[in-house]
Amino acid sequence: MTQEIKTYGSIINGETVIKSDFDILELKNPYNNETIANMSLCTKKELDEAIDGAERAYHADMKRMPLHKRAEILTRAAELLKERTEDFAQTLSLEAGKPIRDARGEVGRAVQVLNFASDEAKTLHGELLPMDAAIGGENRLGMVRLYPIGVMGAITPFNFPLNLALHKLAPAVASGNAVVLKPALKTPLSALKLAQVFYDAGLPKEALQVIIAKGSEIGDDIVTDDRIAKITFTGSPEVGIKMRNKAGLKRITLELGSNSPNIIFEDADVDKAASSLVKASFAFAGQVCISSQRIFVHESIIDEFIAKFIPLVKQLKVGNPLDEDTDVGPLISSDSCERIYEWTQEAVKDGAEVLTGGSIIEGQMFEPTVVKNVNSSMKIVCQETFAPIVSIIPFKSDEDAVEKANDSDYGLQAGVFTKDINRAFKLSDELETGGVWINEVSTYRQDNYPYGGVKLSGYGKEGVKYAIRDMTEEKFVGINLN
Numbered sequence: 001m002t003q004e005i006k007t008y009g010s011i012i013n014g015e016t017v018i019k020s021d022f023d024i025l026e027l028k029n030p031y032n033n034e035t036i037a038n039m040s041l042c043t044k045k046e047l048d049e050a051i052d053g054a055e056r057a058y059h060a061d062m063k064r065m066p067l068h069k070r071a072e073i074l075t076r077a078a079e080l081l082k083e084r085t086e087d088f089a090q091t092l093s094l095e096a097g098k099p100i101r102d103a104r105g106e107v108g109r110a111v112q113v114l115n116f117a118s119d120e121a122k123t124l125h126g127e128l129l130p131m132d133a134a135i136g137g138e139n140r141l142g143m144v145r146l147y148p149i150g151v152m153g154a155i156t157p158f159n160f161p162l163n164l165a166l167h168k169l170a171p172a173v174a175s176g177n178a179v180v181l182k183p184a185l186k187t188p189l190s191a192l193k194l195a196q197v198f199y200d201a202g203l204p205k206e207a208l209q210v211i212i213a214k215g216s217e218i219g220d221d222i223v224t225d226d227r228i229a230k231i232t233f234t235g236s237p238e239v240g241i242k243m244r245n246k247a248g249l250k251r252i253t254l255e256l257g258s259n260s261p262n263i264i265f266e267d268a269d270v271d272k273a274a275s276s277l278v279k280a281s282f283a284f285a286g287q288v289c290i291s292s293q294r295i296f297v298h299e300s301i302i303d304e305f306i307a308k309f310i311p312l313v314k315q316l317k318v319g320n321p322l323d324e325d326t327d328v329g330p331l332i333s334s335d336s337c338e339r340i341y342e343w344t345q346e347a348v349k350d351g352a353e354v355l356t357g358g359s360i361i362e363g364q365m366f367e368p369t370v371v372k373n374v375n376s377s378m379k380i381v382c383q384e385t386f387a388p389i390v391s392i393i394p395f396k397s398d399e400d401a402v403e404k405a406n407d408s409d410y411g412l413q414a415g416v417f418t419k420d421i422n423r424a425f426k427l428s429d430e431l432e433t434g435g436v437w438i439n440e441v442s443t444y445r446q447d448n449y450p451y452g453g454v455k456l457s458g459y460g461k462e463g464v465k466y467a468i469r470d471m472t473e474e475k476f477v478g479i480n481l482n
Protein backbone atom coordinates (compact mmCIF):
# COMPACT_ATOMS: atom_id res chain seq x y z
CA MET A 1 0.00 0.00 0.00
CA THR A 2 1.45 3.39 -0.95
CA GLN A 3 1.37 6.02 1.74
CA GLU A 4 -0.34 9.31 0.99
CA ILE A 5 2.15 12.16 0.67
CA LYS A 6 0.92 15.20 2.58
CA THR A 7 1.34 18.75 1.30
CA TYR A 8 2.57 21.44 3.68
CA GLY A 9 2.71 25.19 3.24
CA SER A 10 3.65 28.44 4.94
CA ILE A 11 1.82 29.52 8.07
CA ILE A 12 0.63 33.08 7.52
CA ASN A 13 -1.32 34.70 10.34
CA GLY A 14 -1.94 31.29 11.88
CA GLU A 15 -3.34 29.68 8.71
CA THR A 16 -1.62 27.21 6.41
CA VAL A 17 -1.54 28.79 2.97
CA ILE A 18 -1.46 26.45 -0.04
CA LYS A 19 -2.56 27.77 -3.43
CA SER A 20 -2.92 25.93 -6.71
CA ASP A 21 -0.46 28.24 -8.49
CA PHE A 22 2.33 27.75 -5.93
CA ASP A 23 5.37 25.67 -6.96
CA ILE A 24 5.63 22.29 -5.26
CA LEU A 25 8.92 20.90 -4.01
CA GLU A 26 9.21 17.24 -3.04
CA LEU A 27 10.87 16.79 0.34
CA LYS A 28 13.12 13.72 0.26
CA ASN A 29 14.33 11.45 3.03
CA PRO A 30 18.14 11.82 2.76
CA TYR A 31 18.60 8.15 3.73
CA ASN A 32 16.59 6.48 0.95
CA ASN A 33 15.57 9.39 -1.27
CA GLU A 34 11.87 8.59 -0.78
CA THR A 35 9.46 11.52 -0.89
CA ILE A 36 8.23 12.29 2.61
CA ALA A 37 6.16 15.42 1.90
CA ASN A 38 5.28 17.99 -0.71
CA MET A 39 6.18 21.54 0.16
CA SER A 40 4.04 24.27 -1.38
CA LEU A 41 6.28 27.30 -1.88
CA CYS A 42 4.72 30.69 -1.20
CA THR A 43 5.47 33.88 -3.10
CA LYS A 44 6.50 37.42 -2.20
CA LYS A 45 2.85 38.35 -1.78
CA GLU A 46 2.45 35.91 1.15
CA LEU A 47 5.78 37.07 2.61
CA ASP A 48 4.42 40.59 2.52
CA GLU A 49 1.25 39.50 4.35
CA ALA A 50 3.34 37.61 6.91
CA ILE A 51 5.50 40.65 7.67
CA ASP A 52 2.40 42.82 7.93
CA GLY A 53 0.81 40.35 10.35
CA ALA A 54 3.97 40.11 12.45
CA GLU A 55 4.19 43.90 12.63
CA ARG A 56 0.55 44.06 13.79
CA ALA A 57 1.19 41.42 16.44
CA TYR A 58 4.30 43.23 17.62
CA HIS A 59 2.37 46.46 18.23
CA ALA A 60 -0.90 44.95 19.43
CA ASP A 61 0.28 41.98 21.49
CA MET A 62 3.97 41.44 21.94
CA LYS A 63 5.69 44.67 22.89
CA ARG A 64 3.51 45.30 25.95
CA MET A 65 2.80 41.69 26.83
CA PRO A 66 3.47 41.33 30.58
CA LEU A 67 6.74 39.57 31.31
CA HIS A 68 4.98 36.89 33.37
CA LYS A 69 2.75 36.11 30.37
CA ARG A 70 5.75 35.76 28.04
CA ALA A 71 7.38 33.47 30.60
CA GLU A 72 4.18 31.45 30.89
CA ILE A 73 4.00 30.94 27.10
CA LEU A 74 7.64 29.85 26.99
CA THR A 75 7.25 27.44 29.91
CA ARG A 76 4.11 25.97 28.38
CA ALA A 77 5.88 25.61 25.02
CA ALA A 78 8.69 23.75 26.81
CA GLU A 79 6.16 21.38 28.40
CA LEU A 80 4.37 20.75 25.10
CA LEU A 81 7.60 20.17 23.23
CA LYS A 82 8.72 17.70 25.89
CA GLU A 83 5.42 15.85 25.61
CA ARG A 84 5.84 15.71 21.83
CA THR A 85 9.50 14.62 21.95
CA GLU A 86 9.06 11.41 20.01
CA ASP A 87 7.04 13.04 17.24
CA PHE A 88 9.65 15.78 16.83
CA ALA A 89 12.53 13.31 16.99
CA GLN A 90 11.00 11.14 14.27
CA THR A 91 10.41 14.23 12.12
CA LEU A 92 13.98 15.46 12.56
CA SER A 93 15.31 12.02 11.78
CA LEU A 94 13.20 11.69 8.63
CA GLU A 95 13.78 15.15 7.18
CA ALA A 96 17.44 15.67 8.18
CA GLY A 97 18.66 12.06 8.24
CA LYS A 98 19.67 12.60 11.87
CA PRO A 99 20.25 9.43 13.93
CA ILE A 100 17.20 9.04 16.15
CA ARG A 101 19.13 9.17 19.45
CA ASP A 102 20.74 12.47 18.37
CA ALA A 103 17.34 13.73 17.23
CA ARG A 104 15.94 13.09 20.72
CA GLY A 105 18.97 14.93 22.09
CA GLU A 106 18.15 17.93 19.92
CA VAL A 107 14.58 17.99 21.23
CA GLY A 108 15.86 17.82 24.81
CA ARG A 109 18.13 20.79 24.21
CA ALA A 110 15.32 22.71 22.54
CA VAL A 111 13.20 22.23 25.68
CA GLN A 112 16.06 23.69 27.70
CA VAL A 113 16.29 26.72 25.40
CA LEU A 114 12.61 27.43 26.04
CA ASN A 115 13.13 27.12 29.78
CA PHE A 116 16.18 29.40 29.69
CA ALA A 117 14.09 31.92 27.75
CA SER A 118 11.26 31.72 30.27
CA ASP A 119 13.76 32.48 33.05
CA GLU A 120 15.12 35.44 31.08
CA ALA A 121 11.61 36.81 30.53
CA LYS A 122 10.97 36.72 34.26
CA THR A 123 14.08 38.72 35.05
CA LEU A 124 14.35 41.02 32.01
CA HIS A 125 15.25 44.50 33.17
CA GLY A 126 17.42 47.49 32.41
CA GLU A 127 19.48 49.26 35.06
CA LEU A 128 19.51 52.27 37.31
CA LEU A 129 22.37 54.74 37.02
CA PRO A 130 22.54 56.72 40.27
CA MET A 131 23.68 60.33 39.70
CA ASP A 132 21.86 61.97 42.60
CA ALA A 133 23.28 64.40 45.12
CA ALA A 134 23.15 61.86 47.96
CA ILE A 135 26.03 60.01 46.35
CA GLY A 136 27.89 63.08 45.13
CA GLY A 137 26.29 63.34 41.68
CA GLU A 138 24.70 66.34 40.01
CA ASN A 139 21.30 65.35 41.36
CA ARG A 140 19.96 63.47 38.44
CA LEU A 141 18.76 59.93 38.08
CA GLY A 142 19.50 57.80 35.06
CA MET A 143 17.70 54.70 33.86
CA VAL A 144 18.62 52.30 31.11
CA ARG A 145 15.35 50.84 29.86
CA LEU A 146 15.10 47.84 27.54
CA TYR A 147 12.56 47.96 24.73
CA PRO A 148 11.75 45.28 22.19
CA ILE A 149 12.59 46.33 18.64
CA GLY A 150 9.94 44.78 16.37
CA VAL A 151 9.87 41.98 13.82
CA MET A 152 12.78 39.53 13.66
CA GLY A 153 13.59 37.96 10.29
CA ALA A 154 14.88 34.54 11.38
CA ILE A 155 16.56 32.38 8.73
CA THR A 156 17.73 28.93 9.79
CA PRO A 157 19.84 26.03 8.41
CA PHE A 158 19.05 22.36 7.84
CA ASN A 159 21.28 20.77 10.45
CA PHE A 160 19.59 21.65 13.78
CA PRO A 161 16.25 22.82 12.43
CA LEU A 162 14.52 22.74 15.80
CA ASN A 163 17.14 23.92 18.26
CA LEU A 164 18.56 26.66 16.07
CA ALA A 165 15.11 28.01 15.21
CA LEU A 166 14.44 28.17 18.94
CA HIS A 167 17.66 30.08 19.52
CA LYS A 168 15.91 32.86 17.60
CA LEU A 169 12.25 32.39 18.54
CA ALA A 170 12.65 31.89 22.27
CA PRO A 171 14.68 35.06 22.98
CA ALA A 172 12.43 37.02 20.60
CA VAL A 173 9.32 36.01 22.54
CA ALA A 174 11.04 36.58 25.89
CA SER A 175 11.93 40.12 24.86
CA GLY A 176 8.55 41.03 23.33
CA ASN A 177 9.30 40.79 19.62
CA ALA A 178 7.48 39.07 16.75
CA VAL A 179 9.12 36.68 14.25
CA VAL A 180 8.99 35.81 10.57
CA LEU A 181 10.80 32.46 10.40
CA LYS A 182 12.19 31.05 7.17
CA PRO A 183 13.46 27.54 7.81
CA ALA A 184 15.77 25.66 5.43
CA LEU A 185 13.80 24.03 2.63
CA LYS A 186 15.60 20.75 3.23
CA THR A 187 14.16 20.51 6.76
CA PRO A 188 10.99 22.59 7.05
CA LEU A 189 8.66 20.17 8.85
CA SER A 190 10.03 20.60 12.37
CA ALA A 191 9.63 24.41 12.07
CA LEU A 192 5.97 24.02 11.10
CA LYS A 193 5.39 21.71 14.06
CA LEU A 194 7.23 24.14 16.31
CA ALA A 195 4.89 26.96 15.31
CA GLN A 196 1.98 24.77 16.42
CA VAL A 197 3.67 24.26 19.80
CA PHE A 198 3.88 28.04 20.26
CA TYR A 199 0.25 28.60 19.21
CA ASP A 200 -0.90 25.83 21.56
CA ALA A 201 1.14 27.47 24.32
CA GLY A 202 -0.76 30.73 23.83
CA LEU A 203 1.45 32.80 21.54
CA PRO A 204 -0.71 35.15 19.42
CA LYS A 205 -0.78 33.55 15.98
CA GLU A 206 0.36 36.60 14.04
CA ALA A 207 3.45 36.87 16.28
CA LEU A 208 5.04 33.87 14.56
CA GLN A 209 4.89 33.47 10.79
CA VAL A 210 6.57 30.60 8.95
CA ILE A 211 7.62 31.12 5.34
CA ILE A 212 8.13 28.06 3.17
CA ALA A 213 10.03 29.33 0.14
CA LYS A 214 13.45 29.22 -1.49
CA GLY A 215 15.99 31.36 0.35
CA SER A 216 17.65 32.27 -2.92
CA GLU A 217 14.34 33.66 -4.22
CA ILE A 218 12.84 35.30 -1.16
CA GLY A 219 15.86 35.92 1.09
CA ASP A 220 16.67 39.40 -0.21
CA ASP A 221 13.08 40.51 0.37
CA ILE A 222 13.33 39.49 4.02
CA VAL A 223 16.73 41.11 4.50
CA THR A 224 15.85 44.42 2.86
CA ASP A 225 12.28 44.90 4.14
CA ASP A 226 12.07 48.04 6.28
CA ARG A 227 9.41 46.48 8.50
CA ILE A 228 11.92 43.89 9.70
CA ALA A 229 14.02 45.30 12.53
CA LYS A 230 16.67 42.60 12.72
CA ILE A 231 17.96 39.65 10.74
CA THR A 232 19.08 36.67 12.74
CA PHE A 233 20.72 34.15 10.43
CA THR A 234 22.35 30.77 10.96
CA GLY A 235 23.86 29.18 7.89
CA SER A 236 26.82 29.24 5.53
CA PRO A 237 29.31 32.13 5.31
CA GLU A 238 28.54 32.42 1.61
CA VAL A 239 24.90 33.34 2.25
CA GLY A 240 25.63 35.25 5.48
CA ILE A 241 28.11 37.60 3.82
CA LYS A 242 25.67 38.40 1.02
CA MET A 243 23.04 39.22 3.63
CA ARG A 244 25.35 41.45 5.58
CA ASN A 245 26.13 43.40 2.43
CA LYS A 246 22.44 43.95 1.79
CA ALA A 247 21.28 44.60 5.35
CA GLY A 248 22.53 48.19 5.48
CA LEU A 249 21.96 49.64 8.96
CA LYS A 250 19.63 46.83 9.97
CA ARG A 251 20.77 44.78 12.96
CA ILE A 252 22.11 41.40 11.95
CA THR A 253 23.44 38.35 13.75
CA LEU A 254 25.37 35.84 11.66
CA GLU A 255 26.05 32.36 13.04
CA LEU A 256 28.18 30.81 10.29
CA GLY A 257 30.44 27.83 9.59
CA SER A 258 33.75 26.54 10.88
CA ASN A 259 36.51 23.91 10.67
CA SER A 260 36.93 23.56 14.42
CA PRO A 261 40.27 22.60 15.96
CA ASN A 262 40.84 20.25 18.89
CA ILE A 263 44.32 20.20 20.40
CA ILE A 264 45.71 17.29 22.41
CA PHE A 265 48.83 17.94 24.44
CA GLU A 266 51.28 15.29 25.58
CA ASP A 267 50.02 15.53 29.20
CA ALA A 268 46.37 14.94 28.25
CA ASP A 269 44.24 11.93 29.08
CA VAL A 270 44.55 10.35 25.62
CA ASP A 271 41.82 7.74 26.17
CA LYS A 272 39.34 10.41 27.18
CA ALA A 273 40.33 12.66 24.28
CA ALA A 274 40.12 9.82 21.73
CA SER A 275 36.71 8.58 22.81
CA SER A 276 35.11 12.01 23.08
CA LEU A 277 36.57 13.10 19.75
CA VAL A 278 34.93 10.19 17.92
CA LYS A 279 31.48 11.55 18.77
CA ALA A 280 32.69 15.12 18.22
CA SER A 281 33.96 14.36 14.72
CA PHE A 282 31.20 12.08 13.43
CA ALA A 283 27.98 13.08 15.18
CA PHE A 284 25.30 13.81 12.57
CA ALA A 285 27.86 12.80 9.93
CA GLY A 286 29.99 15.86 10.76
CA GLN A 287 27.18 18.25 9.78
CA VAL A 288 27.60 20.30 12.94
CA CYS A 289 29.09 23.79 12.73
CA ILE A 290 31.41 23.03 15.69
CA SER A 291 32.23 19.51 14.52
CA SER A 292 35.80 18.49 15.19
CA GLN A 293 37.42 18.82 11.75
CA ARG A 294 41.10 19.28 12.64
CA ILE A 295 42.67 17.29 15.48
CA PHE A 296 46.12 18.57 16.41
CA VAL A 297 48.13 16.04 18.43
CA HIS A 298 51.53 16.55 20.07
CA GLU A 299 54.07 14.65 17.95
CA SER A 300 55.19 12.57 20.95
CA ILE A 301 51.75 10.95 21.38
CA ILE A 302 50.35 11.02 17.86
CA ASP A 303 50.92 7.28 17.21
CA GLU A 304 49.29 6.38 20.53
CA PHE A 305 46.34 8.67 19.75
CA ILE A 306 45.84 7.19 16.28
CA ALA A 307 46.07 3.63 17.67
CA LYS A 308 43.28 4.45 20.14
CA PHE A 309 41.14 6.61 17.83
CA ILE A 310 40.90 4.49 14.67
CA PRO A 311 39.38 1.32 16.22
CA LEU A 312 36.70 3.50 17.84
CA VAL A 313 35.91 5.11 14.48
CA LYS A 314 35.67 1.69 12.85
CA GLN A 315 33.10 0.65 15.46
CA LEU A 316 30.67 3.40 14.42
CA LYS A 317 27.47 2.00 12.99
CA VAL A 318 26.54 3.67 9.74
CA GLY A 319 22.96 3.17 8.58
CA ASN A 320 19.31 4.09 8.73
CA PRO A 321 18.89 7.11 11.03
CA LEU A 322 15.66 5.66 12.38
CA ASP A 323 17.47 2.55 13.72
CA GLU A 324 18.14 2.90 17.45
CA ASP A 325 21.77 1.77 17.13
CA THR A 326 22.79 3.99 14.18
CA ASP A 327 25.66 6.38 14.96
CA VAL A 328 26.18 7.95 11.54
CA GLY A 329 23.50 8.54 8.91
CA PRO A 330 23.49 10.06 5.43
CA LEU A 331 24.62 13.47 4.29
CA ILE A 332 21.88 15.94 3.55
CA SER A 333 22.32 15.79 -0.24
CA SER A 334 24.03 13.81 -2.94
CA ASP A 335 25.96 16.99 -3.82
CA SER A 336 27.45 17.09 -0.31
CA CYS A 337 28.39 13.43 -0.57
CA GLU A 338 30.05 13.81 -3.96
CA ARG A 339 31.81 17.00 -2.87
CA ILE A 340 33.45 15.37 0.13
CA TYR A 341 34.47 12.36 -1.93
CA GLU A 342 36.14 14.68 -4.47
CA TRP A 343 37.85 16.75 -1.75
CA THR A 344 39.22 13.53 -0.19
CA GLN A 345 40.48 12.27 -3.54
CA GLU A 346 42.11 15.63 -4.22
CA ALA A 347 43.87 15.53 -0.81
CA VAL A 348 45.09 11.97 -1.46
CA LYS A 349 46.51 13.08 -4.80
CA ASP A 350 48.39 15.80 -2.90
CA GLY A 351 49.88 13.34 -0.40
CA ALA A 352 47.24 12.76 2.28
CA GLU A 353 46.90 9.26 3.74
CA VAL A 354 43.45 7.86 4.48
CA LEU A 355 43.63 5.86 7.74
CA THR A 356 40.05 4.63 7.51
CA GLY A 357 37.06 5.32 5.23
CA GLY A 358 37.29 7.60 2.22
CA SER A 359 34.49 6.15 0.08
CA ILE A 360 30.81 6.60 -0.59
CA ILE A 361 28.98 3.57 0.86
CA GLU A 362 25.80 4.08 -1.12
CA GLY A 363 23.38 6.90 -1.82
CA GLN A 364 24.33 9.86 0.37
CA MET A 365 26.28 7.80 2.93
CA PHE A 366 29.98 8.59 3.24
CA GLU A 367 32.24 6.39 5.35
CA PRO A 368 33.51 7.88 8.63
CA THR A 369 36.94 8.97 7.42
CA VAL A 370 40.21 9.80 9.16
CA VAL A 371 43.13 11.32 7.25
CA LYS A 372 46.73 12.19 8.10
CA ASN A 373 49.68 13.77 6.25
CA VAL A 374 47.52 16.74 5.31
CA ASN A 375 48.47 20.37 4.83
CA SER A 376 46.57 23.58 5.45
CA SER A 377 45.89 24.26 1.78
CA MET A 378 43.92 21.04 1.27
CA LYS A 379 40.18 21.68 1.10
CA ILE A 380 39.47 18.99 3.71
CA VAL A 381 41.52 21.09 6.13
CA CYS A 382 41.02 24.74 5.21
CA GLN A 383 37.38 24.72 4.12
CA GLU A 384 34.37 23.62 6.14
CA THR A 385 33.83 19.94 5.25
CA PHE A 386 30.41 19.48 6.92
CA ALA A 387 30.90 15.73 6.41
CA PRO A 388 32.16 12.71 8.40
CA ILE A 389 35.86 13.35 7.89
CA VAL A 390 38.57 14.48 10.29
CA SER A 391 42.27 15.23 9.82
CA ILE A 392 44.95 14.36 12.37
CA ILE A 393 47.84 16.83 12.35
CA PRO A 394 51.03 16.74 14.48
CA PHE A 395 52.46 19.74 16.33
CA LYS A 396 55.75 20.31 18.15
CA SER A 397 55.14 23.01 20.77
CA ASP A 398 52.43 25.18 22.32
CA GLU A 399 53.24 27.99 19.89
CA ASP A 400 53.12 25.60 16.95
CA ALA A 401 49.69 24.29 18.08
CA VAL A 402 48.27 27.81 18.38
CA GLU A 403 49.70 28.88 15.04
CA LYS A 404 48.31 25.82 13.25
CA ALA A 405 44.90 26.00 14.89
CA ASN A 406 44.62 29.73 14.08
CA ASP A 407 45.66 29.13 10.49
CA SER A 408 42.01 29.18 9.44
CA ASP A 409 39.51 31.59 7.95
CA TYR A 410 37.06 30.46 10.65
CA GLY A 411 36.88 30.81 14.42
CA LEU A 412 33.85 29.38 16.17
CA GLN A 413 34.82 27.04 18.99
CA ALA A 414 37.94 25.05 19.95
CA GLY A 415 38.77 22.16 22.28
CA VAL A 416 42.03 21.85 24.24
CA PHE A 417 43.11 18.73 26.14
CA THR A 418 45.80 19.27 28.79
CA LYS A 419 46.31 18.86 32.53
CA ASP A 420 48.38 22.06 32.74
CA ILE A 421 46.13 24.90 33.93
CA ASN A 422 48.57 27.64 32.88
CA ARG A 423 48.79 26.24 29.40
CA ALA A 424 45.01 25.92 29.28
CA PHE A 425 44.56 29.62 30.08
CA LYS A 426 47.30 30.67 27.67
CA LEU A 427 45.63 28.69 24.89
CA SER A 428 42.23 30.16 25.71
CA ASP A 429 43.81 33.63 25.39
CA GLU A 430 45.48 32.90 22.10
CA LEU A 431 43.03 30.81 20.13
CA GLU A 432 41.11 32.96 17.66
CA THR A 433 37.67 31.50 18.30
CA GLY A 434 34.44 32.69 19.93
CA GLY A 435 34.66 29.89 22.50
CA VAL A 436 37.32 27.59 23.96
CA TRP A 437 36.66 24.39 25.89
CA ILE A 438 39.34 22.89 28.13
CA ASN A 439 39.31 19.09 28.41
CA GLU A 440 36.14 19.10 26.37
CA VAL A 441 35.57 18.83 22.65
CA SER A 442 34.85 21.80 20.38
CA THR A 443 31.48 20.23 19.62
CA TYR A 444 30.10 20.61 23.14
CA ARG A 445 27.54 23.35 23.63
CA GLN A 446 25.23 24.27 26.45
CA ASP A 447 22.51 26.60 25.25
CA ASN A 448 22.83 29.43 27.79
CA TYR A 449 26.35 30.69 27.27
CA PRO A 450 27.40 33.33 24.69
CA TYR A 451 27.89 31.46 21.46
CA GLY A 452 29.11 32.89 18.18
CA GLY A 453 32.19 33.12 16.05
CA VAL A 454 34.90 35.43 14.81
CA LYS A 455 36.38 35.71 11.30
CA LEU A 456 34.24 33.86 8.73
CA SER A 457 32.35 32.11 11.53
CA GLY A 458 30.19 35.14 11.97
CA TYR A 459 29.16 38.09 13.98
CA GLY A 460 27.07 38.48 17.15
CA LYS A 461 26.07 36.05 19.88
CA GLU A 462 23.32 33.58 20.64
CA GLY A 463 22.54 31.82 23.92
CA VAL A 464 19.21 33.23 25.11
CA LYS A 465 20.43 36.03 27.39
CA TYR A 466 22.99 37.19 24.81
CA ALA A 467 20.59 36.99 21.89
CA ILE A 468 18.17 39.20 23.83
CA ARG A 469 20.82 41.92 24.08
CA ASP A 470 20.61 42.42 20.34
CA MET A 471 16.83 42.01 20.18
CA THR A 472 16.26 44.94 22.52
CA GLU A 473 17.01 48.65 22.39
CA GLU A 474 18.70 50.17 25.42
CA LYS A 475 17.12 53.56 25.87
CA PHE A 476 18.48 56.04 28.39
CA VAL A 477 15.96 58.04 30.39
CA GLY A 478 17.19 60.71 32.82
CA ILE A 479 15.40 62.77 35.49
CA ASN A 480 16.63 66.09 36.82
CA LEU A 481 15.97 65.90 40.57
CA ASN A 482 16.77 69.56 41.28
Ligand SMILES: NC(=O)c1ccc[n+]([C@@H]2O[C@H](COP(=O)([O-])OP(=O)(O)OC[C@H]3O[C@@H](n4cnc5c(N)ncnc54)[C@H](O)[C@@H]3O)[C@@H](O)[C@H]2O)c1
Pocket residue numbers: 155156157158159160164182183184185214215216217218219220234235236237239240242243254255256257258288289384386412453457458
Ligand atom coordinates in the same frame (compact mmCIF):
# COMPACT_ATOMS: atom_id res chain seq x y z
N1 LIG B 1 27.45 29.05 13.75
C1 LIG B 1 26.36 28.34 13.96
O1 LIG B 1 25.74 28.42 15.01
C2 LIG B 1 25.85 27.40 12.90
C3 LIG B 1 24.91 26.45 13.27
C4 LIG B 1 24.42 25.58 12.30
C5 LIG B 1 24.86 25.66 11.00
N2 LIG B 1 25.76 26.59 10.68
C6 LIG B 1 26.28 26.64 9.30
O2 LIG B 1 25.22 26.46 8.37
C7 LIG B 1 25.72 25.85 7.19
C8 LIG B 1 24.89 24.66 6.81
O3 LIG B 1 23.54 24.97 6.72
P1 LIG B 1 22.79 25.22 5.33
O4 LIG B 1 23.41 24.37 4.27
O5 LIG B 1 21.34 25.10 5.59
O6 LIG B 1 23.18 26.74 5.06
P2 LIG B 1 22.70 27.73 3.90
O7 LIG B 1 23.47 28.99 4.06
O8 LIG B 1 22.72 27.07 2.59
O9 LIG B 1 21.15 27.99 4.23
C9 LIG B 1 20.75 28.55 5.45
C10 LIG B 1 19.42 29.26 5.27
O10 LIG B 1 19.60 30.36 4.40
C11 LIG B 1 18.60 30.33 3.37
N3 LIG B 1 19.14 31.02 2.19
C12 LIG B 1 19.82 30.49 1.15
N4 LIG B 1 20.15 31.47 0.28
C13 LIG B 1 19.66 32.63 0.80
C14 LIG B 1 19.69 33.99 0.39
N5 LIG B 1 20.30 34.37 -0.73
N6 LIG B 1 19.11 34.90 1.19
C15 LIG B 1 18.51 34.55 2.34
N7 LIG B 1 18.43 33.27 2.78
C16 LIG B 1 19.02 32.33 2.02
C17 LIG B 1 18.33 28.85 3.21
O11 LIG B 1 17.09 28.65 2.57
C18 LIG B 1 18.34 28.39 4.65
O12 LIG B 1 17.11 28.69 5.26
C19 LIG B 1 27.14 25.46 7.53
O13 LIG B 1 28.04 26.39 7.01
C20 LIG B 1 27.15 25.48 9.04
O14 LIG B 1 28.41 25.65 9.63
C21 LIG B 1 26.28 27.46 11.58
Ligand SMILES: O=C[C@H](O)CS(=O)(=O)O
Pocket residue numbers: 159160163164287288289290445
Ligand atom coordinates in the same frame (compact mmCIF):
# COMPACT_ATOMS: atom_id res chain seq x y z
O1 LIG C 1 25.66 23.29 13.91
C1 LIG C 1 26.02 24.04 14.79
C2 LIG C 1 25.16 24.27 15.96
O2 LIG C 1 25.60 25.32 16.75
C3 LIG C 1 24.99 23.02 16.67
S1 LIG C 1 24.18 23.16 18.15
O3 LIG C 1 22.71 23.03 18.00
O4 LIG C 1 24.45 24.44 18.75
O5 LIG C 1 24.74 22.10 18.96
